Amino acid sequence: MTPDEPTAHPEPGSDPRSDMVGGLAWMALGIVILVMSWQMDRLESQDINPYTIPGLVPGLLGCGMILLSGLMLVRGARRGGFSAHAIASPRLDWRRLGLVLTLCLGFAGVLLGRVPFWLAAWLFVTGSILVLRWRDMADSRLRGIVTAIAIGLCTGAAVSVLFERLFLVRLP
Amino acid sequence: MLGHAYLGFLTPWSLLYALSGSFVGILVGCLPGLSATLCIALLTTLTLKLPANDAILILISSYVGTLYGGSRSAILLNIPGTAANAASCADGHALAMRGEAGRAIGIATSGAFCGTLFGVFCLAAFTPVLANVALSFGAFEFFWLAMFGIVISGSLVGDDPLKGWMIGLLGLFVAQIGQEGLYAFNRFTFGWDELSGGISLIPALIGAFGFAEVLTNLANPVEKQLVQLKDSTLPRFREVAQYWRTVLRSGAIGVLTGLLPGVGEDSGAWMSYAAAKAVSSDRRNFGKGSIDGLMAAETGDMSSIPGHIIPSLALGVPGSAPSAVLMAAMIIHGIQPGPMLMIEHPQFIYDVVAMTSLATMSILFFGLFMVRPLLLVLRIKRTVLMPIIFVLATVGAYASASRLFDVYVMLAVGIGAFFLRRRGYHMAPFVLGLVLGQLLDKSLRRGLVLSDGSIAPFFTRPICTGFAVVTFATMLMYVPACNALVRRGLACAKSFVGVRQV
Numbered sequence: 001m002t003p004d005e006p007t008a009h010p011e012p013g014s015d016p017r018s019d020m021v022g023g024l025a026w027m028a029l030g031i032v033i034l035v036m037s038w039q040m041d042r043l044e045s046q047d048i049n050p051y052t053i054p055g056l057v058p059g060l061l062g063c064g065m066i067l068l069s070g071l072m073l074v075r076g077a078r079r080g081g082f083s084a085h086a087i088a089s090p091r092l093d094w095r096r097l098g099l100v101l102t103l104c105l106g107f108a109g110v111l112l113g114r115v116p117f118w119l120a121a122w123l124f125v126t127g128s129i130l131v132l133r134w135r136d137m138a139d140s141r142l143r144g145i146v147t148a149i150a151i152g153l154c155t156g157a158a159v160s161v162l163f164e165r166l167f168l169v170r171l172p
Numbered sequence: 173m174l175g176h177a178y179l180g181f182l183t184p185w186s187l188l189y190a191l192s193g194s195f196v197g198i199l200v201g202c203l204p205g206l207s208a209t210l211c212i213a214l215l216t217t218l219t220l221k222l223p224a225n226d227a228i229l230i231l232i233s234s235y236v237g238t239l240y241g242g243s244r245s246a247i248l249l250n251i252p253g254t255a256a257n258a259a260s261c262a263d264g265h266a267l268a269m270r271g272e273a274g275r276a277i278g279i280a281t282s283g284a285f286c287g288t289l290f291g292v293f294c295l296a297a298f299t300p301v302l303a304n305v306a307l308s309f310g311a312f313e314f315f316w317l318a319m320f321g322i323v324i325s326g327s328l329v330g331d332d333p334l335k336g337w338m339i340g341l342l343g344l345f346v347a348q349i350g351q352e353g354l355y356a357f358n359r360f361t362f363g364w365d366e367l368s369g370g371i372s373l374i375p376a377l378i379g380a381f382g383f384a385e386v387l388t389n390l391a392n393p394v395e396k397q398l399v400q401l402k403d404s405t406l407p408r409f410r411e412v413a414q415y416w417r418t419v420l421r422s423g424a425i426g427v428l429t430g431l432l433p434g435v436g437e438d439s440g441a442w443m444s445y446a447a448a449k450a451v452s453s454d455r456r457n458f459g460k461g462s463i464d465g466l467m468a469a470e471t472g473d474m475s476s477i478p479g480h481i482i483p484s485l486a487l488g489v490p491g492s493a494p495s496a497v498l499m500a501a502m503i504i505h506g507i508q509p510g511p512m513l514m515i516e517h518p519q520f521i522y523d524v525v526a527m528t529s530l531a532t533m534s535i536l537f538f539g540l541f542m543v544r545p546l547l548l549v550l551r552i553k554r555t556v557l558m559p560i561i562f563v564l565a566t567v568g569a570y571a572s573a574s575r576l577f578d579v580y581v582m583l584a585v586g587i588g589a590f591f592l593r594r595r596g597y598h599m600a601p602f603v604l605g606l607v608l609g610q611l612l613d614k615s616l617r618r619g620l621v622l623s624d625g626s627i628a629p630f631f632t633r634p635i636c637t638g639f640a641v642v643t644f645a646t647m648l649m650y651v652p653a654c655n656a657l658v659r660r661g662l663a664c665a666k667s668f669v670g671v672r673q674v
Contacts (some may be wrong), residue, residue, distance in 0.1 A: 018595060026338055033345060036360065043355060051620035057613040061345045068338050081639070092594070097391040101561075101587070104386070108566050108583055113576050121563045128559035132390060142452075149426045155560050159567060168221045169571045172579070 019076025023069045028066030037062055061133035079114050096132075117171040126152030174296060175636035177522040181530055190527075193230035194534035195542075197237020199549050201244070204251040206561065208238035208437075208494040208601075209381040213374050214564050217571035223503035229527045231501055236288060236477055236496050236531035239437055240539075242282035243470055245550060247273060248401075256437035256476075259445045259469035266461035274403035274543075279463060281539030282407035283419065283470030286543040290423030290471075291430070291478030296525045303521070306511035309487075311618040312629050316639035317433075318344075318612035321489055321604055323643045325434030333650045339597045340434075343605020344612060346371050353614050366577040373500045375569040375578035376585045376606055381493065382565040383586025386458045386558045388593070405543040407536075415467050418448050422471035429472075430479015434604035436492045436629040437476045444472025478528055479538060485509050485521055488611070493603045495530040504572070530593040 010012075040055035042048075096161075107124035129148040137144030163169040179645035181190075195217070198210040211234050240254025245263035260280065267276040293549035309317070322344065325335025361367035412419060422444035429440040436480045448468035449458045458465045480491025481498070488510030490496035500507050507517055514521070521601025538546065589599055623629045631640055648654040 002560060007480060015596075022335075022338075022595065036515050040359065041357065043357065048355065049621050051625050052354055052617040054352050054355065054359055057616055058345060058348045058359060061341055061348070061615075064341050065338065065345075068334060068341065072334055072338070093391055097387065100390040104383070104562055105583065106613070108579050112566065112570075112579060117552075125559045125563060129556055132555040133553070151556060152559075155563060159563055159642070163218065163567055163571070169217055169567075170574050171567060172570050 002017045007059055016076040016079035019079070020082055023076060025071035026065055026072065030062045030069055032062075033065065034059055042077035083149030099131060103131065112172045118160040121156035121159055122152040124152070126156045133164075173522045174518055174525060175528040177519065178529070180225075181229070181526045182525070185226070189226055189229050190233045190530040190534045191197050191537065192537060193233025194237035194240075194531055195546075197234035197239075198244075198538055199240035200234070200544055201238035201253045201257075202546065202549050203552075204245050204253055205247065205268070205383065205385040205554075205626040206238075207254050207376055207381045208235050208256075209497055209566075210561075210565070211235075212361070212386070212494050212497040212501070213378045213382070214499060214568040216374060216504065217568045219501075219569065220504065224502075224507060225523055225527075228498075228502060228507075228524070229504055229530065231498055232481075232524065232527045233531040235498065236474070236528065236535055237538075238494075239432045239473055239477060240280070240284045240535045241546070243284070244277065244543075244547060245628065247276045248547070248550065253436075256473045257442055258438055259441035259473070260466055262459040262590070263462045263465040263469070266459070267466070270461060271402055271459075273401050275408070276466060277401075277405045277539075277543055278407045279411060279466050280406075280470045281536065282409055282412045283422075283467045284474040285407070285532060285536045285539070286412055286419045287423050287426060287471035287474035288477060288528065288535070290420070291427050291475040292525055292528045292532065294427045294475075295478035295482055295528060296522070299486050299521050299525075300514060300518075301483050302482060303511050303514040306487050309511060309635065310633075311615045311622060312633050313635045313639070314611055315615035315619055315630065316614065316636050316643065317487065317489060318608040320639050321433030321548060321608055322601060323646050324432050325601040325604045325648050327650065328432065328435050328439055329600045330548045330596065332596055333647075335595075336598050336601045337647075339592065339599070340601035340605045343602035344609040345605075346602075347606050347609020350615060354617060362554065366575070369573075371581055371585075371606070372573060372578055373606055374497065374572050375581040375613055376566050377493065377497055378569045379582035379585030380589040380602065382568070383562065383582055384589035384593060384599075386562045386565070387586065388589045389554050390558050390580075394615055401544060401547070405539075407539060411463060411467065415464055418464055418468050421447055421451075422468045423475040426472040426475030427479035428481075430476035430481075430491050431483055433483060433489045433491060433608075434493075434600050436600050437473050437480070437494075440476030440479065441473035443468045444468040448507065457576075473585025481524060481528070485513055485524060487511065490604065490607055493600055496603050496607050499607070 037055035037059035040053070042050070042053045042055070103124065107120060111120035111123065126148045129151060130145065133144065160171060164171055196215065197208070197211055201208070212231050215231055215234050219230050239254055239256050242257035242262050243264065245251050245253040246257040246260040247268050250265040252258040252261055253280035264276045264280065267273065313431055323337065326340045327333045329336055342483045347370070349367060351357065352359055353370050358368055358605050425444045425447055426440035429435055429443055445465055445468050446462050449455055452458065452464055454462065454464065480495040482491070484490045484499050486496045488499070490499050507513070507520055565582065566579050569578045570576065572578065593599065619630060628637055649658065
């Protein structure tokens with residue numbers, strides 16, 4: 001996008017529904033932060049300087065969040081609030097996102113630390129390629145599967161050797 | 173000291189490190205969606221065991237290489253390799269579509285080379301000066317420096333300053349999690365021991381710029397047609413001579429935007445582009461294959477790299493997300509960026525100048541001899557590449573402290589960043605908040621102790637007054653009523669001057 005290219009739709013910042021939802025969410029977070037900071041131990045037993053209590057800066061940040069979220073809510077309300085027509089976000093394939101998240105969380109959250117790294121990487125890369133490219137491999141499934149297995153194996157082996165043997169970096 | 177630095181790096185190993193770092197950087201930069209931040213973060217873990225100077229040389233070379241490599245996909249695919257190359261897309265791709273892709277890449281090479289060299293000169297000249305000025309900073313000044321950084325970053329990045337400031341506050345808050353710096357009191361840890369150490373910067377950055385990109389690329393993969401290279405890709409230095417004003421102006425703009433905390437290289441590119449268009453006699457050609465436009469974008473983009481390194485070294489405040497990772501790497505290797513650097517490691521500043529110069533020579537080498545082979549990486553399908561990138565990202569998150577908790581941090585930050593970006597929030601202010609949070613916390617509390625609770629010194633000390641005025645003025649400029657008032661005032665002033673001239 002060049003600097004003076006006309007936009008096809010208003011800027012994201014002016015989406016009133018986004019402002020209302022975002023404003024409420026940030027307001028809630030700001031209030032939680034402020035309350036938790038207020039309740040934080042003031043270390044009076046250690047006789048510290050009262051201007052250095054641990055909850056000071058987080059509390060001020062919470063106040064800042066509340067203030068900015070209030071401005072966001074006011075901005076959204078002035079432009080129509082929840083009754084305004086929502087500006088469409090870029091379309092998201094939720095099913096595909098769910099698949100990707102499952103694969104990534106399965107690798108990083110489940111396999112890592114429980115099986116050797118090279119094996120975890122092999123399974124993840126091979127599985128991801130197969131799952132995400134299954135439809136594209138309709139013409140030559142066997143070749144696609146063999147290629148995916150080979151890429152996964154090479155990735156697992158190469159990353160393990162490179163990091164552990166060459167650069168002496170510990171892997172999970 | 174500068175001569176000593178250059179001589180010290182003229183060794184075969186240093187040249188090899190510079191070339192390797194640039195090579196990896198160009199490969200990463202070519203691939204849309206992968207950022208310099210991710211590249212530097214991954215290489216930081218790879219270079220943990222190397223001597224400090226060798227490790228930083230590789231990282232700086234990869235930084236320069238990534239932003240240079242991003243111009244390739246901008247030109248051939250009309251997708252910027254990194255956000256900083258977005259300004260090169262319009263003119264670069266237009267040139268490619270009319271059969272001049274090689275010429276466009278040559279212009280990108282010459283602009284990148286000249287821009288980085290200009291920035292290196294400024295790095296050598298201004299860093300010691302700024303570091304000496306920063307020696308007079310106290311707690312009050314550092315507080316305002318942190319506030320100024322967040323406000324400027326939030327204002328200039330993205331379309332909505334309110335969202336920018338909000339995400340900056342979130343970054344500042346996340347930096348408060350863990351043991352605080354004065355009394356080792358655990359804040360917001362909920363009894364979880366792993367959180368006592370806080371949220372580490374590198375896993376958070378890998379999550380925000382690596383995992384979030386992997387999710388973006390895999391959830392909605394867009395495979396674009398690659399334009400074929402038919403003509404020569406050699407840099408045309410005749411065009412540099414012809415557009416020398418553009419090169420100098422864009423170099424200066426790039427360095428100046430680089431000095432602003434957390435603003436990012438894309439601002440240098442866009443502002444240089446806008447300035448070139450404003451003064452060009454061939455304005456209508458911008459966006460349709462303008463050599464001037466492409467030269468301005470690439471020069472401004474690359475000159476901002478040394479520009480971002482200047483405040484990182486001199487003030488300990490990163491100019492961009494990649495320079496934030498660079499700073500983290502320096503700290504890991506025992507070098508503390510900031511005003512004390514001129515006292516504790518004065519030679520290091522000149523070493524960085526020499527490293528950046530070597531990196532510049534490396535990208536020229538690859539721009540002259542290795543353009544076509546390096547483009548093969550653009551043919552790899554995203555659905556094959558992104559899982560490999562994610563594997564590297566988990567290693568990068570894990571390796572700095574050998575904790576699986578850091579991997580979980582990467583996952584959480586990445587998922588959050590993915591959804592926030594879809595709602596119009598940029599991650600640069602968040603990263604800056606993460607870096608500056610501890611500084612803001614300690615500076616405010618120390619300042620209040622020194623002033624015995626009075627906030628007057630925060631507004632009456634000369635440097636503080638300057639920072640405070642600029643910070644509040646920046647925020648007020650985005651209030652519609654104030655903005656309208658300022659515009660009316662400027663219009664009155666213009667008409668007054670016009671009347672006087674008549």
